[in-house]
Amino acid sequence: MTVLVLAEQTDTPVDMVIAELAARGVPVFRADTGWFPSQLVLNARLDEYGMWAGELRTEHRRVDLAEIRSIWSRGPGAFRFAPSMTDAARIYAHREARLGLGGVLAELDTRWVNHPNRSADSSYKPVQLGTAARCGLTTVATVITNNPEAVRSLAGDCPGGIVQKSLGPNTITEGDRIEVAFTRRLEPADLEDLSAVELTATQVQAWVDKKYEARIVVVGDQMFTILIRAGSPAGQVDWRADYKSLDYEWIETPSEVAKSLRGYVDRLGLAYAAVDFVIDCDDRWVFLESNSAGQYYWLEAHTGAPITSALCDLLSGVE
Amino acid sequence: MNLIADPQHVFSDNPLSSAAMRFTLFPKASHRGLGPRMSRPFGLWRTVSYPIPERPVVNYCHRQQVGVDDAGRPLVAQLDNAKPTPDPPKPPPKPKEWESKTYSDGDEGQEEDTWGWEEQP
Secondary structure, three states: OEEEEEEOOOOHHHHHHHHHHHHHOOOEEEEOHHHOOOOOEEEEEEOOOOOEEEEEEOOOOEEEHHHEEEEEEEOOOOOOOOOOOOHHHHHHHHHHHHHHHHHHHHHOOOEEEOOHHHHHHOOOHHHHHHHHHHOOOEOOOEEEEOOHHHHHHHHHHOOOOEEEOOOOOOEEEEOOEEEEOOOEEEOHHHHHOOHHHHHOOEEEEEOOOEEEEEEEEEEOOEEEEEEEEEOOHHHHHOHHHOHHHEEEEEEOOOHHHHHHHHHHHHHHOOOEEEEEEEEEOOOOEEEEEEEOOOOOHHHHHHHOOOHHHHHHHHHHOOO | OOOOOOHHHHHHOOOOOOHHHHHOOOOOOEOOOOOOHHHOOHHHOOOEEEEOOOOOOOEEEOOOOEEEOOOOOEHHHHOOOOOOOOOOOOOOOOOEEEEOOOOOOOOOOOOOOOOEEEEOO
16 A cells, blocks of 8 residues: 655655655655646546545556545646646646546545545634634634724733734745744734724734743644744744744643644644643633644754654554 | 536635635736735735746656655655654654745645755754
């Protein structure tokens, strides 16, 4: 049985997994959806039992669809079509490729890490926060609104202040630069002009006075909890803003957090998740968000937490 | 009764569907910038600007299914920390590390091109 890995071809955490699977003697078929249709061939036929039979093939290897043990989907690239296609034709081709290749793979009876549809559904921050709360995780006071008064109202309820945080990807590419919208604390002056809140949905949350933060990487039945301590003011508000100031420590997952988090990922149908928490001054673990495709390898490199090995266990069926 | 025959309208244009994000063809970059403050969403009022990190060209070996150097040797085998230790916590001193985090890490969605081999200072 073969592990199907869908990822860009330049992705070293994937290389690490491939190398370990190879060392274990586990067959792997790695492909980038960006290779479709020019370098990746799908040949699928509905058989008499209602199963999709056939193969995925490149110039270098092939895999029988029935032989796919598991699928690791880790940000594969967009389909690439002939430059001669018009925009309209490319949109059509893209849609057909997604519904055809994506549809056949989605129908396979195999373990996904993660199934793209589960990942997409769980990308909604309101879904994350609601699910987390119902699973027993501590969440933070949150407002999502296009009404400036609702933002002021939350600010009035939160003497420690509030933060504004994007609901989705926080970067915009502009020319040769990227603009990054980090989580930011709102000062009194910010609350005087909230007219831009009316322009789209805006998420604001209570600021949590924190001792440090943590990322819990869930891989199947295993959890790896890495404390993240920021050593700069920018890193204190949003650790992504200052990686160089961060220190890491791998610890055992607190049992109550682990129990609730297990319920969370099960409810969302996720086999893998990177889940972020803040630990407040009373040592409460407060759920912030989860990312079904969140990065993990730099945490492994800093702490030795064997996340790559756990992924290999999950993908190769070692429980 | 009007039937919507074009799946694009059913899925990709559905404003409330999470799946719609996956059906959208994102423009790679904006050339109009963020625009004037009065027309900019509140979340974009105070962004931090960074140059786009160069994405190194890595040779890909179809036989080994990993990135390789010019001699065909897997790049991962050259990492100082290629074999994570089973016992925590002993971070390797000044390792060569894969830059596998981004400014947007923690968020869902398409990652920007901010990946690359890097030598830790």
